[in-house]
Amino acid sequence: MTSAELIAKLKERFGASVRGVSEINPNKVRVEVAPDSVAPVCEALYRDYGARFIITAGIDSRPERGCFDVDHVFSLDPDKTFVIVRASVPPDAPSLDSITPRVPAAYWAERELYDVVGVKAEGHPDPRRLIMPDDWPDDVFPLRKDVKHGDWPSLGEENADASYPWKPAPEGTSTVVVGPFFPVLEEPAQLRLYVDGERVIDCDYRGFYNHRGIEKMGDSALTYNEIPFIAERICGICGFIHSSCYCETAEEAMGIRAPRRARYIRSLMLEVERIHSHLLWLGIAGHIIGFDTVLMQAWRVREPIMWLCEKITGNRKTYGMNLVGGVRRDIPQEIQPELLEVVDRIEKETAAIIDAVVGDTVLKARLSGVGVLPEEKARELAVVGPTVRGSNLPLDARVDHPYAAYDEIPPKVITHPDCDNWARVVVRLEETIESIRWIREALKQMPDGPIMASDIPEEIPPEQWGVFVVEAPRGEAIHYVVTGGDNRPARWRVRAPTYQNLQALPYLIAQETIADVPITLGSMDPCFSCTERTEIVNVRSGESKVLDQQELLRLSREATERMRGR
Amino acid sequence: MIISKLKEAIICFKAGRVTLPYPFKPHDPAENFRGRVTVDAEKCIGCAGCAEVCPSRCIIVTDPSPDKRVIEFFLERCTYCARCAEVCPEDAVTATQEFETATNDTQDMHIKVELFMSTCRRCGRCYEPPTPLDRPMETGMRPPAGGNGNGEG
Amino acid sequence: MNVITQALSAIPGALIAVIVLVGLAPLAEGLLRKLKAIVHSRQGPPILQPYLDLAKLLIKEDLAPCANWIWRMAPALCLGGTIVLALFTPIGGKPPFAFSGDLLVFIYLAAIPPIAIILGAFASGNPYAYVGGSREMMVMLSVEPVMSIALLVAAIKAQSLTFAGILERSAAEPSISMGVAGIAFLLALQAQVGKLPFDIPEAEQEIMEGPFIERSGPGLALFKWALHARLMIFTALLVSIFIPWPHVANAGLSLLLTLAKMAVVLALVGVVDVVNPRLRIDQSMAYYARIVVFVAVGALIFAIVGA
Amino acid sequence: MNAAQLVLAGWGLLICGAAACAVISARRHLVGPLAFLFALGSSVLVAPAALSVLLRDRAAETGALLSLPGVQAALTFRVDQLSALFLLIAALIAPLATLYSIPYMLRLRNQGLLRYYPLFLLFFAGLIGVVCTADWLFFLIFWEFMTICSYFLVIFNKEDRKAARAGLKYVVMTHGATALMLIAVIVTWKTAQPHSFSFAAAKAAMAQLAAARPALLHLLLALWFLGFATKAGVLPLGDWLPDAYPAAPSGASAVFGGMMSKFGIYGILRIFLDMLPASGFSTVWGIVIAVAGASSIFLGTLSALAQDDSKRLMSFHVIGQIGYMLLAIGTGIYLLPVNGLLATLAIMAGLFHLVNNVCYKTLLFFTAGSLEYRAGETNLNLLSGMWTVMPVTGAAALIGSLSIAGVPPFNGFASKWMIYHVTLLGVPGMPLFLLLGILALFVSLVTLASFLKFLGGAFLGPTALNEEQARAGDTPFAMQFPQMFLAALCILFGLAPMTALAGIHRAVGAVLPLAAVPSLSSLVGDSWAGLQLNAFGQQATGVWYPAVVLGALAVGMLIAYWVFRLGAAPRRAVDMWQCGALVDGALARYLVVEPKHEPATAQFESRFQAHGLYSCFKVAFRSVYPSVPLPHTGYPTRFMKIFDVDAWLFGPIVRLGNRVTGALSRTHSGVPQMYLIWQLAGLVVVVVLLALWAG
Structure with a gap:
């Protein structure tokens, strides 16, 4: 179904509720609908047309058009199409019907919508705060335009004792607090497990202790070309994904495209990043279940590629390679044999690890049958990356929404039918091998040419938009950019893959034992932080x-x- | 199970010992490593291009008097992107190989360059942004033209 | 002979036992760490690092989340119980305090350090400590039967529960039942000393060291030391009862020989430790239930029929 | 005045005490101390008498106090060494329990004490009667008397329908058991020539039956065993026990759990040692008793692990601990015809465990009662951190728990150690006992686990008390003293087991059907500092010197403490580490001094409920727990109902009982004493009718 057909169907079904359509290309359309029919339209997209919910972006368009815009972004994976459902909400007491009851994957996105732009999702099953601190004033919404970057509301004393309204513990359970500081948690996040002995009956999550306000910086302080460097710091492991994704999105919004060689270089570095991220994850997964040998050996195998990255980009991580319109450094011809040699070695050693690990019954006993996420649940929760591919759904942004150079060399999508922690391990290990194959292929086909676009316009018109997903090692990272004046975007919406995956956590760990919580958590997300008492x-x-x-x-x-x- | 354990053992023992006794024997960084930046005050022409592209805004330019320009690098904020080195027309700013920058005193991470400026004979603008996207948007980053030195950054 | 004079005459032997089994325990741990480092392809800490760790912990602050004297006594009880256990552990020859207790006494004394750990854990009130204490108890419940049956096989063969009788008999000749019991004991050893895949009670990535979560400073040092010593004690017991050959008359030589054999067993424990992930408590219990049923009871049957 | 007359005097004092207490029962503050005085006075008479019997090693007897010539029954008080041992136990516990009851009962403001103290004293009188009579008819009368008194104590809490149900179940089961015994008694009486209920006649009758009609004797023994095992609480016959014991007020629960069950053991000893000659019957019934004991150990203790209510947990342990005694006694009975030396040792081990059990089990029930007194709660899921309030009770609970778990050097270890020795090494030709011994060894750990759960749930953990509540402090001295006393006994018997074993040896010696009873030193050595088992040959096969181990432990702990202070580490009080999160503080909920239990709704957020401990282990052994619902099987539910004894057997009986009592209460005033009289009268009528029929 093309987007034109889809819009025809929507128009037919919802009539005048569909008010307008804006389109970058046939694969990216934005449908403006009446606020009261947003929920039915989204439900139709999700249930009837097979769309997958991706993210909600709230935009304060009051200066331009005197309203709040709420954009629900959906993806029609088989058709390589994005559909954005936009509703304009009047500025006083803004609210909109919640789509969460109909599209469960919007659970966090709509909570965040209220937190940052103050558009209330009416009928949301769990309207607690998601992002802002507990003592944040009730009437300050940071992503509104009247809040200037650097402005701080006065945090009144009346809220000083506010604490998060945790779910009450079910009858007969004890509360085990996991976090904010826990050995295997990736960030300061708090998980409350309601356990009966070793068994987890229910859990509740509170995260975003480290909320940095990057989106606010992007639309109020940084220029287009400064954002890649900040985007890269959204995540320490998959930084390049975020800068690439931002750059691709911004380029789309500006109507330019990076040169072919630049796109190859981006893809190459993305695959390199996938290799080292998967190996890093493997090590950490081993560490979580006490198998430190896996940690040490996986990281040993990973190390050469880190040095290689340093050689190519000037740093092990946070490559700083991307700019809007291209990349900063070329991959010189003389490094390529070394690159091939390193990936050969890694391929050999990873294959050896896979060979050893798949026969390890103790390891398998520990991982199999734990953290099971069946296919239909995975679709309902819209999880991404190896988490969804471990649930046997072939979702991969590199194939579904090709970016950079993936349209020229499509990678193979790895899936596993087991739907458990073991499946996620296997998917990641096989993806490592696949990435190496892809790198070899790309090096063969890499074209010559410039690495920076030369047709960057002098003035960027406002109200242009772009949306891109990039397949990070953990899943899809999505960036949605709406241009503004002033050499900076009016809205820059970022969704990291973990955002969607973490919402599946309560489902994954319910009825598991405490011992399986860390590895189940780890099976979808590999960054961990560890800290001491202050x-x-x-x-x-x-x-x-x-x-x-x-x-x-x-x-x-x-x-x-x-x-x-x- | 035994076989896979043996395979694991082989992987382990084949590798030998790979870690270095780090503080005593550091690993040399790659040739184009982006370490801590330095400024060669001799070469600097005070164009302030570095300050304009710095994403973390850690380079502050002030003009205390019409013929004096102070460029300060607050490197504790530096993200090591080396954009400053990239845009510097005179290669006065360079990224070194130094990565061990831990210090007890943030003053160690400050670089201050004071320049006596004379009027440029050519165009008055030594620095042209590489693309239109690099235009700085924040006022106050650079003093207004002919500022009289009360800009505090 | 009077008990008091016996006790007094046992003091030199007791000193040797305590020095070897408790004093040298951190050294053994250091060697195990080095072994682990080799498998990990890394440099590894100095062999004396466990001593340095203990010394460091001894001068660190002692944080107390409760004012309960069980909490305060637990570390001393744990290490003290371990020291007493060392007095009943044969290292080649008869244990120094064999005159005052037999194998059953050993089996029950072996429960005192875990009791101290569990009581100390519960006293802290931390949910993680409760989970850890509960796991510690469950590990004990699954391992002690294996260990006890293996030791009882030796006792049944000797028709005596005293160490003198058992050591005399087991040194006499190898037998099938003792071989099988020895294997059962070896399998139980891994969990008894809290090494992977059975370090379930501590499980730092899951429950943050479980029973010791609230411990810091000297209290933690005492617990750690007791755990290190446990490693030595059970290895020494295994070696002395199930692998007593070759028999050496000279006490000093016998001690050295036992230490050498212990090193081999410890290396085995260390290798198993590094190539395994941690099991869940239910898996570990199922594993030991299987050992009890097949290996230990098998040994028992062999012993009953006289093999 | 000989020893038996002294005991009789003590018995009389108890009866008088009951009457006196009944008269002044309205004076709430007086009746308790009065009962205590009578109990103490009785003990002062009974204890020296019993002790003198034990020390002189000679039985004493009063003349016939009451005789029924028609049926050849006579009530005499005869105190032999075995009776003396049980008398000593009763004389020890009676004043302690009464003293303990004084503050405990005062707390129950809206309960009349008429239904407590008189019955309590009568109950003790019944106990003394049971062990002192040498006539089976009066034995049964005293036995029923004791049962009925205890029944009224079980249903003391009138409002509690559960208690009423439990009481009915109790009385139905034990009456059924008594009926079985009654049949056995009558048959024995009929066999005896001339017909007589006296012990001597019964003994002769059994010897005669053994030769002439072995099948009948087996049947009789089975009836006796079922009767006594039901009272002792051997599973599955002791199914009533975990319901009935916790229902009574804690003073009474302690006496039931600590002592009453052991009188079933007394009966078994009387029958299988005193009456039954050492023969092939001993071999068979030794195995039966040992297996019943082992199954009791296993089922009782594992069920105990699953309990969340402290009194219920302990009640299941009563069953488990009885199992240890039966295992030892069964082994001893099995060995009687084979090896007199080992048999003596085994039975001594069983009795030693019984004595130890009286000490620590009573103590533990007392601590549970103290929790109820101070916190108004016995549920371990709701209690927490009570150590802060009641350190003395906590220490007593710790000693009791370590004793029952058999941690050296407490007394439980000494007796378990003997039991293991006998079962593991004593019977080489019969590996069954070896397996039972290993089972017992394993279950000992389960005992430890469940008592760590008790300690961890009730006494340790976070405390939620405000200052005012914390000031209320520990229980009154009258409740603490019995605990301290029993704790001291636990330590004494642990450190110097010979103190108890010397007496037990005499008690056992008096009833053993052996030509020559082995001397004490040939059994356990002659050192008062410890035990040395010589029973297996020339060389010692086991040694246990508790004082040496305790000394070593003390030195070890001193060394450890020296190491601890070596670095002179500073100490600092901190909050509990909750991963850096501030978890809502506890809501104060304790010290509900009102008798009615407050429904505990508020709970600690950061508290780990005792229910969650050992969950995986419990899942693994789920099938043996009565509290866990039956697993789903492919069989129709009708089939599974067979296992639900409560539904098809006790339920109807209880309903029937309810109807009968309802009918009775219509014709009578409903005063409990009337029931007592009626039941006793009914029993006498039945006995007389049966006797007439038979004679």
């Missing part, structure tokens, strides 16, 4: 004290005040 030592008096939460809160507020004062 302690402040007064150097002069030698006294030390441990901070409790209140004090810590006070100190961090003071620090924020200092930063603002500067």
Whole structure:
């Protein structure tokens, strides 16, 4: 079904509710619908036309058009098409019918919508805060345009004791708090497990302790060409994915395209990143189940490619390669034999690891049958990446929505039918091999030419938009850019793959044992942080004290005040 | 199971010992490694191109007096993208190979360059952004033309 | 002979036992770490690192989440119980305190350090400590039967529960039942000393060291030391009872020989430790239930029929 | 005045005490101390008498107090060494339990004490009667008397319908058991020439039956065994026990759990040792008793692990611990014809365990009662951190728990150690006992697990008390003293087992059907500092010197403490580590001094419920738990109902019982004493009718 057909069907079904269509190309359309028919339209897309929910972006368009825009982004994977359902909401007391009851995957996205732009999702099953701190004032929405970058609301004392409204523990269960600081958690996030003995009955999640406000920076402080470097820092492991995805999206919005060689270089680095991310993940997964040998050996295998990255880009990680319109550094001819040699070695060693690991019954006993996510549930929760491919659904943005050079060399999509932690391990290991194959292929076909576009327009017109997904090692990262004046976007919406995957966590760990929680968590997401109690030592008096939460809160507020004062 | 354990053991023992006794024997970075940046004050012409492209805004340019320009690098904020080195027309800013930048005193991470400026004979604008996208948007980043030195950054 | 004079005359032997089994335990742990490092392809810490760790912990702050004296006593009880256990552990020859207790006493004394760990864990009140304590108990429940049956096979063969009788008999000649029991004991050893794949109670990635989550400083040091010593004690027991050959008359030589055999067993334990992931507690219990049924009971049957 | 007369005097004092307490039962503050005085006075009379019998090693007897010439029954008080041992136990527990009851019962403001103290004292009188009579008819009368008194104590809490149900189940099952025994008694009486209920006659009758009609004797033994095993709580016959014991007030629960069950053991000893000659019957019934004991150990203790209510948990342990005694005694009975030395050792081990069990089990029930007294709660899921409030009770619970779990050097270890020795090494030709011994060894760990659960659930863990509540402090001294006393006994018997074994040896010696009873030193050595088992040959096969081990442990702990202080680490109080999150503080909920249980709705967020402990282990052994629903099988539910004994057997009986009592209560005033009288009268009528029929 092409987008034209789809829109015809929508128009036929919803009549005048479909108000307008804007289109970049036949594969990317934005449908403006009346606010009261957003929910039915989204449901129709999800249930009847096989669309997959991706993200919701709230845009404060009051300066331009006097309304809030809410864009629900959907993907029609078989047709390589994005459909954005846009509703314009009047500015006073903005609210919109929630689509979560009909499209469960929008669970977090709509909570976030209220948190950042203040558009209430009416009828949302769980309208708690998602992103903003518990003591954040109720009437300040940071992504609205009247909140300037660097502005801070006064955090009144009345909210100082606010705490997150946790789900009450079910009868007969004990609460086990996991996080904010837990050995295997990727970020300071808190998970409350309601357990009966070793068995997890239910859980509740609170994250976003580290919310950095990058989207706000993007639409109010940074220029188009500064954003790639900040986007790269969204994630330490898959930074290049975010900068590539932003650049591709921004290029689309500006109507330019990076030169072919630049796109090959981007894809190459993306695959390199996938290889080292998967190996890193393998090591950490091993560490989580106490198999430190896997950790050490997987990281040993990974190390050569890190050095190679440093050679190519100037750094092991955060390559700093992307700019809107192309890449900064070329991959010189003389590095290519070394690159091939390194990937050959990694392929051999990874194959050896796969060979050893698949026969390891102890390992398999530990991973099989745990964290099961059946196909239909995976589709319902719209999980992405190896998590969804481990549930036997062949979803891969490189094939579904080709970007960079993947339209020329399509990769093979790896799936596994087991739907459990073991399936996710196997998918990742096989994807590593596939990436190596892809790199070899790409090096053979890599064209010569410039690496930076020369047709960048002098002025970027506002109200242009672009949307792209990039297949990160963990799943799809999506960037949605709406251009503004002023050499910066009016809205830059980012969704990391974990955002969608984490929503499946309660489902995955329910009825599992406490012992399986870390590895199930780890099976979809590989960054972990580990930290200690905060302690402040007064150097002069030698006294030390441990901070409790209140004090810590006070100190961090003071620090924020200092930063603002500067 | 035994066979796979043996395979695992072979993988392990074949590799030998690969870690380095790090602080005593550091690993040399690659040739074009983007380490901490340095400024060669001799070469700097004070065009402030570096300040304009710096994504983390850690390069501050002030003009305390009409003939004096101060360029300060607050490297504790630096993200090591080396854009400054890339755009510098005179190669005054370069990325070194230095990566061990841990320090107890943030002053160690500051570089201050003071230049006596004279009027340029050519066009008055030594730095042209590589693309239109690199135009700085933040006012106050650079003092207004002919500023009189009260800009605090 | 009077008990008091017996006790006094046992003191030199007791000192040797404590020094070898408890004092040298961190060294053994250090060697195991080095072994682990070799398998990991890395440099690894110095062999004396466990001693340094203990020394560091001893001067660190002792944080107490509760003012319960069970909490305060638990580390001393754990290490103290381990020291007593060392007095009943044969290292080649008869254990120094064999005059005052037999194999059953050993089996029950072996429960004191875990009891201290569990009580200390529960006293802290931390949910993770409760989970850890509960797991510790479950590991004990699954391992002790295997270990006890294996040891009882030796006792049945000797028709005596005293160490003197057992050591005398087991050194006499190899037998099928003792061989099978030895294998069962070896399999139980891995969990008994808390090494992978059975370090389930501590499981730092799952429950953050479980029973020790609230421990810091000297309390943690005592627990760690006791765990290191446990490794030595059970290895020594295995070697002395199930692998007593070759028999050496000289006590010093016998001690050295036992230490050498222990090193081999420890290396085996260490290798199994590094090439396995951690099992879940239910899997581990199922595993030991199988050992009990097949290996230990098999040994018992052999012993009953006299093989 | 000989020993038996002294005991009789003590018995009389108890009866008088009951009457006195009944008279002044309205004076709530007086009746408790009065009962205590009578109990103490009785003990002062009974204990020296019993002790003198034991020390002189000679039985004592009063003349016939009451005789029924028509049926050849006579009530005499005869105190032999075995009776003396049980008398000592009763004399120890009676004043302690009464003392403990004083504050405990005062707390129950809306319950009349008339239904407690008189019955309590009468119950003890019944116990003394049971062990002192040498006549089976009066034995049964005292036995029923004891049962009925305990029944009324079980249903003490009138409002509690569950208690009423449990009481009915109890009384139905034990009456059924008594009926079985009654049949056995009558048959024995009929066999005896001349017809007589006296022990001596019964003994002769059994010897005669053994030769002439072995099948009948087996049947009789089975009836006896079923009767006593039901009372002792051997599973599955002891199914009533975990329901009935927790229902009673804690003072009574402690006496039931700590002592009453053991009188079933007394009966078994009387029958299988005193009456039955060492013969092939011993071999068969030794195995039966040992297997019943082992199954009790296994089922009782594993069920205990699954319990979340502390009193219920302990009640299941009563069953498990009885199993240990039966295992030892069964082994001993099996060995009687084979090896007199080992048989003596085994039975001594069983009795030693019984004595130890009285100490720690009573102690543990007391601690559970103290929890109920202070927190108004016995559910381990709702209790937490009570150590902070009641450190003395906590320490007592710790000692009791370590004793019952058999941790050296407490007393439970000493007796278990003996039991293991006998079962593991004693019977080389019969591997069954070896397996039972190993089972017992394993279950000992389960005991440890469940008592760590008790300690961890109730006493340890986070505390949720405000200052005012914390000031209320531990229980009154009257409740603490019995616990301290029993804890001291636990330690004494642990450190110097010979103190108890010397007496037990005499008690066993008096009833053993052996030509020559082996001397104590040939059995366990002659050192008071410990035990040395010589029973298997020339060389010692086991040694246990608790004082040496304790000394070594003390030195070891001192060394450990020295290491601990070596670095002079500073100490600091901190909050519990919850992964850096601030978990909502606990809501104060304890110290509900009101008798009515507050429904505990508020709970700690950060609290780990005791229910969750050992969950995987419990899942693995799910099939043996009565509390876990039956697994789904392919069989029709009608088939599965067979296993639900409550539904098809006790339910109808209880309903019938309810109807009968309802009918009775219509014709009578409903005063409990009336029931008592009626039941006793009914029993006497039945006995007389049967006797007339038979004679």
